[in-house]
Amino acid sequence: MSVLAPEHLAQLLEDQREVVRSVWLEAASAELRGRTSRGELEREQDELYDALVAGLRSGATDLYSGAFDSLRGILADLSTARARLGFTPRETAVAIFALKEGLYQVTSASAAQLAPLLRLVDDLGLFTFETFAATREGIIAEQSEQLLELSTPVVKLWDGIVAVPLVGTLDSARTQVVMEKLLSTLVETGSEHAIIDIAGVPAVDTQVAQHLLKTVVAARLMGAECTISGIRPQIAQTIVALGIEFGDIRTRASLADALVDALRVDRRAAGQGGSTAVGTGA
Amino acid sequence: MRPGTADGVLTMPVDTDADVVKVRQAVRGLTQQARLSLVDQTKFVTAASELARNTLVHGGGGHVEAQVVSEGRRTGVRAVFVDDGPGIADIDLAMTDGWTSGTGLGLGLSGSRRLVERFVIDSAPGAGTRVEIVSWSR
Numbered sequence: 001m002s003v004l005a006p007e008h009l010a011q012l013l014e015d016q017r018e019v020v021r022s023v024w025l026e027a028a029s030a031e032l033r034g035r036t037s038r039g040e041l042e043r044e045q046d047e048l049y050d051a052l053v054a055g056l057r058s059g060a061t062d063l064y065s066g067a068f069d070s071l072r073g074i075l076a077d078l079s080t081a082r083a084r085l086g087f088t089p090r091e092t093a094v095a096i097f098a099l100k101e102g103l104y105q106v107t108s109a110s111a112a113q114l115a116p117l118l119r120l121v122d123d124l125g126l127f128t129f130e131t132f133a134a135t136r137e138g139i140i141a142e143q144s145e146q147l148l149e150l151s152t153p154v155v156k157l158w159d160g161i162v163a164v165p166l167v168g169t170l171d172s173a174r175t176q177v178v179m180e181k182l183l184s185t186l187v188e189t190g191s192e193h194a195i196i197d198i199a200g201v202p203a204v205d206t207q208v209a210q211h212l213l214k215t216v217v218a219a220r221l222m223g224a225e226c227t228i229s230g231i232r233p234q235i236a237q238t239i240v241a242l243g244i245e246f247g248d249i250r251t252r253a254s255l256a257d258a259l260v261d262a263l264r265v266d267r268r269a270a271g272q273g274g275s276t277a278v279g280t281g282a
Numbered sequence: 283m284r285p286g287t288a289d290g291v292l293t294m295p296v297d298t299d300a301d302v303v304k305v306r307q308a309v310r311g312l313t314q315q316a317r318l319s320l321v322d323q324t325k326f327v328t329a330a331s332e333l334a335r336n337t338l339v340h341g342g343g344g345h346v347e348a349q350v351v352s353e354g355r356r357t358g359v360r361a362v363f364v365d366d367g368p369g370i371a372d373i374d375l376a377m378t379d380g381w382t383s384g385t386g387l388g389l390g391l392s393g394s395r396r397l398v399e400r401f402v403i404d405s406a407p408g409a410g411t412r413v414e415i416v417s418w419s420r
Contacts, residue, residue: 171299241396
């Protein structure tokens with residue numbers, strides 16, 4: 001007994017629609033047990049069933065062929081919606097596998113003849129898993145991006161002085177965010193001093209140092225003077241042993257020291273500014 | 283490589299940036315177990331961070347084996363970084379301050395050697411790279 005052609009399978013599904021659909025609905029709603037309404041489930045299954053029949057009718061049995069584009073689209077939307085609603089991937093997949101229960105009710109064809117259809121249902125179930133995982137990964141990526149934003153506050157300490165307290169690991173992505181935020185805050189607040197506090201950075205290796213140096217150079221290009229503060233004794237010794245040179249970049253042990261320093265420079269600059277004004281006036 | 287512990291040896295893969303962070307955290311835990319001073323902890327962790335990044339960036343990924351070791355009354359930490367990458371043709375050149383094959387500061391390898399007590403590098407073109415570092419409590 002050979003397998004049925006896709007067109008035959010489509011016809012069979014149409015003929016047996018009532019039986020297959022009702023058994024599928026029963027099996028799926030037993031699995032989801034009140035997590036989704038029966039009416040909604042029926043509507044979803046309607047759409048999937050129609051798309052499945054339409055795909056078979058055009059002669060395809062491979063889920064990834066063009067004929068099943070709309071079926072995959074519906075399934076992806078369904079799976080994504082379920083993932084966001086907090087369904088487990090098992091619940092979503094089992095609701096699809098339940099279609100097999102309905103297919104077993106088809107008495108006019110043997111399981112061997114239905115083989116391509118059963119395999120297609122397996123693929124459908126696995127497809128929901130893939131979409132589910134992709135959605136979850138998307139959510140995780142969104143959250144880590146939000147965390148990235150959260151973890152880099154730029155605060156105004158004084159008139160003309162802004163500070164970035166860095167906490168945690170400083171990688172390329174984070175440095176980029178820190179640099180952008182710092183530079184835009186410098187412009188917004190018209191500040192001339194930026195203090196980057198690394199007291200919360202657990203280890204300063206060459207990559208972190210390079211990122212810090214780049215940030216300082218960028219701030220300088222915008223006319224701001226940068227100080228790196230919060231250098232703990234063990235970090236200082238490590239930096240020396242590594243051989244990293246901070247060159248003429250101002251560094252201070254604590255944020256307080258850096259603030260006092262920036263205020264002093266500010267006052268001196270104001271004093272000089274005054275004398276110049278007098279000079280040009282005379 | 284699957285992460286795991288056997289006979290106190292912690293084996294961790296280094297295939298992504300996140301793995302480098304994990305290695306750093308695990309090694310920090312070991313340095314604390316081995317009762318290294320705070321300065322030596324920081325130095326060892328920084329060296330591990332450098333070498334793990336080398337494994338990732340230059341070696342194209344690999345793995346790290348780390349463990350607490352003891353010798354008489356001293357305890358210490360040992361970490362071995364292994365990759366199957368292109369290897370290093372001229373180790374002396376690679377160990378020179380400021381020499382870099384990429385866009386880094388060129389202090390990773392040479393600097394790491396100064397951060398730990400024992401530093402053994404073994405590499406040949408096409409044969410991958412193996413770096414072993416050890417530091418002891420005082």
